[in-house]
Amino acid sequence: MELRHLRYFVAVAEELHYGRAAQRLHVAQPGLSQQIKAFERELGVALFARNRRGVALTDAGTALLPAARDVLARADAAVELARGFAAGEAGRLAISLTRSAPRSVVTDLVDTFRAADPAVDVWVTSGFTARDEQRLRERSIDAAFLRMLDDPRDDLACRTVGEEPVVAAVPSGDPLARKRRLRRRDVAGRPLVWWPREHGPRMWDRMLDEVFGEGVRPEVAHSEPEEEHMLFAVAQGRGISFVTEGKAATLHVPGVAIRRFAEPVPTVPITLAWSRDNPNPALRRFLAHVAARTAPDRRP
Template sequence: MERPELPLQQLHAFIVLAEELHFGHAAALLGIAQPPLSQQIRRLEDKVGHPLFHREPGRVTLTPAGRELLPAARRALADLADGLAAARDIGSGRAGRLRIGFAASLALTVLPGVLRTFRERFPAVHLDIHEMTTAPQLAALHDKTIDIGLLREPPADETQLGFKTVLTEPFVAVLPSAHPLAAQRTIRIGQLADSPFVLLPRHVGPRLHDQIVGLCTASGFTPRVAQHAVEWQTVCALVETGLGVSLAPASIRRIRLKGIAFRGIEPSTARTRVAVAWRKNDPSPLVARLLATVSQDPPKRP
């Protein structure tokens, strides 16, 4: 047997009457006349199939059915109020869940500030953070498994994703501290021609990889890659062991390893781009909130 629906207006009228136990007082609180209140209660009793109130001259009391219904009616209205409030918060971007992908090196630069500011402004939003390199972030955005990406060197030919530059930063040379060039304050890229390199594999960040190789090519040599590493922390650790040298974004200088030296490079005009990425057709107000946070509080350059 199908359960009858209980109109919210009738439940509200029932609760007020159950608390006042007086039709006149309850009608006044509801802002209606007494006859419409009586009609709402009668319709609710018809749906329940039993009287909810004993009606006696000058006195109204709850029946056993009424006493049973009262706490459930209160819960129903409270749940509805909570649901409406939650829906308003999510609809306005003040609550919900935001899934963010980020390149590991950005934990050394833009990520902490962006997340801290966002959490201060929208504490009810749950942030689901995923560490991943650029290519997996792009795939995850297309697959809708993340909502926002923070990455390096976004592709130029992407049509479904939007990109906004967060900051740009120069490159530095990463050397073993015992390397002869570590004694210099700055070095020319061409001076690294005879050294083996530790680089990110191209598939995890094609444009950044090509940019680094291009810096070497412009200086007259093709880097001899001795080892690949997916994360910059690992690149630095391998450089420390003496496996090679590297060129890296300047924020990598915040990685503290005793056996490596970071040096400025010449020419020094090349910069790597950090961008926030999102799906252009994503209607989520949370995405708009985070993009606004990045725009209002641009990170400082390293």
């Protein structure tokens, strides 16, 4: 049985007229009549009763009609599904977010893509830069919002989608907490609560360069793997720390005061990274969406 036979049968069954059915199908009427006869021979039953007044469905034809419509609808849906996957309008897209990603930028890009392409299953996870670069190369994720590539080989591409201010986290009883804005000299020489450099070496260096000046490295008095734990250590008086403004807005730790910097304000980028040879059509569609909603690329 061929799908075209079902299409011919449904057209004639709905029109009950070979001429109108042929016009609807854009085929010649004699050819359509021959195809229906061939279909009936294949099934071994008559589907239409022919008389001088026209065409009528037989009992077998009446029984076949709803099933034929269902098969054709499923076939059309399968074709559209395949075309949708090829165009990136359907399928699955795995995205990782750095834990410090600003929700206003990243959430907008992900949410608006979901709204524009609801047939794409967008799966979101989180991680730190070094691990996400590995996952991009392993293809366990398709894209990653991170700060800066630590291993920027040619196999990975990136696009800067925004810049975010860095703020200071200080013990609420510290004299720095009484200042409205901090300057670089205010934090110089203070013990630092910081995160392991191996989680993102380039970002580790960039953030300290922005705050203290290029190449200046303060004493790291205490290390914690995540920003929330860093701020708890600040509250305990182990030192001061620095986080992005967006991350600070999500963390409310008693005993910690968040203070902004005076101009020039230290900033860090938020970057979208992906594997250049990833063939996932949904990724290409997402990249086009991001490009349309962000400023021209400025690589960190």
